[in-house]
Amino acid sequence: MLELSQSFYGERKLEHHVENKTSYTLDHAAMHIFETHEEAEKVVLQFEQPVLASMLQGKKIMHLRDLQSFDFLPGESLILPSNEKMSIDFPEAHQHNPTRCLAMAISEEKIQKIIETMNYEMPRQDDFEWGLPDYNFHFTNDVAIYQILQRLIYLFTENHSSKDIFVDFMLKELVIRILQSNLKKIYSSSAKNISADNRMAFIVDYIRKNLDQSLSVSKLSQKAYMSESNFHRVFKNETGLSPVDFINNERIKLAVSLLQQPGITVKEVFMQCGFENRSYFNRVFKQATEYSPGEFQKHIAKA
Numbered sequence: 001m002l003e004l005s006q007s008f009y010g011e012r013k014l015e016h017h018v019e020n021k022t023s024y025t026l027d028h029a030a031m032h033i034f035e036t037h038e039e040a041e042k043v044v045l046q047f048e049q050p051v052l053a054s055m056l057q058g059k060k061i062m063h064l065r066d067l068q069s070f071d072f073l074p075g076e077s078l079i080l081p082s083n084e085k086m087s088i089d090f091p092e093a094h095q096h097n098p099t100r101c102l103a104m105a106i107s108e109e110k111i112q113k114i115i116e117t118m119n120y121e122m123p124r125q126d127d128f129e130w131g132l133p134d135y136n137f138h139f140t141n142d143v144a145i146y147q148i149l150q151r152l153i154y155l156f157t158e159n160h161s162s163k164d165i166f167v168d169f170m171l172k173e174l175v176i177r178i179l180q181s182n183l184k185k186i187y188s189s190s191a192k193n194i195s196a197d198n199r200m201a202f203i204v205d206y207i208r209k210n211l212d213q214s215l216s217v218s219k220l221s222q223k224a225y226m227s228e229s230n231f232h233r234v235f236k237n238e239t240g241l242s243p244v245d246f247i248n249n250e251r252i253k254l255a256v257s258l259l260q261q262p263g264i265t266v267k268e269v270f271m272q273c274g275f276e277n278r279s280y281f282n283r284v285f286k287q288a289t290e291y292s293p294g295e296f297q298k299h300i301a302k303a
Contacts, residue, residue: 002056002074002102002150005157008033024156026164028110029171031156032103036093043088049105050132051080052178054141054149058099061089064136072101072138077145079137079178082108104152106171108132114175122237125200130179137182144240145181148174180240199224200238204246211251212274217243251275252288259297266293 008022020035033056036043042063053072060072064086072078080086093099111132118130141149148170155167184204203224207215220243221231235243251273258269270281270293285293 002054002146002153004033004056004100005154008153008157026156026167028107029167030105031152032105034101034103036090036099037095038090039093040090043090044085045088046083046085047080047103047105048082049107050082050111051084052104052106052174053078053080054102054104056100056102058090058097059092060099060101061091063087063089070138075146076138076140077149077178078139079133079182081132081134081136084136102149102153104149106175110171111175114172115179117172118176118179124183124238125234126238132179133182137178137185139181139185142177142181145174145177148177177240180238184239184241199226200235203235204239207247208250210274211247211254212272215247215274247274248284249288252285255281255285255293256289256296259293260300266297269293 020037022033022035024031036058054077055072055074057074061069062072062078063069064080064084090099115130115132122130124130152167152170152174155163155170160166186201203220206223207220217228217232221228224231226234232243235241235246239246241249255269255273258264258272259266266281267278270278273281275281275284282292285291285296289296291299
């Protein structure tokens with residue numbers, strides 16, 4: 001879970017029970033921490049700039065245009081276009097257990113400069129350009145995005161003469177990783193309807209359907225009709241992960257699901273997930289979940 005710095009608690013001023021706000025403003029971005037200390041419904045919020053919202057503590061129920069209402073929980077983030085109006089319920093907020101949410105507003109000028117750099121240095125291969133989504137993008141933070149957000153919380157609350165520069169670097173990486181995550185989600189959700197000439201989407205779909213098979217970069221690059229080096233570069237540009245890391249992530253997702261089935265053995269799981277040996281499976285699984293496969297099974301059994 002993302003943690004707030006001690007300086008935040010020392011500087012904030014609580015005036016209301018619903019949507020107290022502590023703000024930190026820099027040249028191209030502002031970070032707002034919202035705290036709610038009592039249950040509430042239909043609290044309306046709107047920002048003039050694109051916003052990344054990330055839950056820190058507690059639970060919100062979000063009501064947004066074109067989407068069914070959904071729970072917004074710690075470890076999750078939401079991209080909102082500028083001037084997007086949201087209505088929020090706080091079903092669990094309490095004075096001794098407040099709901100906390102981070103909202104990072106980033107200037108459109110700053111975002112556009114980052115996107116221009118991406119289109120110049122890492123162009124997409126599907127005849128589209130990188131761009132900020134004009135819709136709400138709800139996702140679970142991966143490790144990299146979590147670490148960037150934690151670092152930004154520290155930088156915004158730090159009293160340092162150069163923090164504008166530090167934040168500028170972190171915002172660039174954050175925007176790039178979020179746009180890559182969005183493209184990866186588009187590839188995943190549209191896999192059933194993709195065309196043969198959308199090569200990266202085809203490869204993502206192929207990987208997911210063949211996790212129990214050998215999936216070498218050489219084999220995948222041949223299916224994409226690309227050289228290995230070009231395939232590796234394009235795949236990482238568009239998904240944010242190397243082909244090997246993407247394959248391992250998908251295999252671990254499958255393993256987590258399989259390990260929750262009663263009676264299944266760890267050997268059966270790593271073979272169904274396409275890992276060549278148990279020791280490598282154990283290492284990758286523990287890096288991703290902080291549990292060994294056996295420990296994970298015991299943890300699930302006790303739950």
